Amino acid sequence: MRFHSRKWVKPEDLNPNGTLFGGRLLEWIDEEAALYTIIQLENSRIVTKYISEINFMSSAKEGDIVELGMEVTKFGKSSLTLKCEARNKMTRETILTVDNIIMVNLNEHGKPTPHGKTEVEFVKDRLK
Template structure:
């Protein structure tokens, strides 16, 4: 799994128990998945269609650093299937993993649009002549 982003757990990210609020972590994941998909499909109009079961396996506290990883599972006609993981870099524990996320490419009309992509593209490959 390729880890792309790190987040620092701050006081405003905590729940009443003093640990990372699950909704905050899911918002971070959804944003990172959207950004990754926008870059891969070269389309700023992306929506999250589906996330499989979400199971919180550990947590984080203020000051911890969370790392978010994403892998492509497959490319569809208008979508991309991904999986992701968030882990606590301080404890080395996985906080959450999601085995199946579907992100869909939309046209200007708001309807699914074919993207024509079949494999992961890396920035270094786009910059080469």
């Protein structure tokens, strides 16, 4: 799994227990999944269709750095299925895993549309 971004846990990201609020982490994951899919499918019209069960294993506290990893598990006709891992860079513990995030490619009318992709592409390879 490739880890694409890092987030710094700030006071506004904490729950009443003083640890990372799960909803904030899910917001970060949804945004990262969208960004990853936009880059892969070369289309900014992307929506989240489905996020599977979320398995929290540990947490993070103020000042910790959270890394978000994404990996493509399936190319559908108009969708991309990803798996995600969030880990605490400071403690090296996995915070959570999400086995399936389905992102859908839309046309200019907001309807699902085929994307024609079958494998992960890297931007550096497109520039050759």
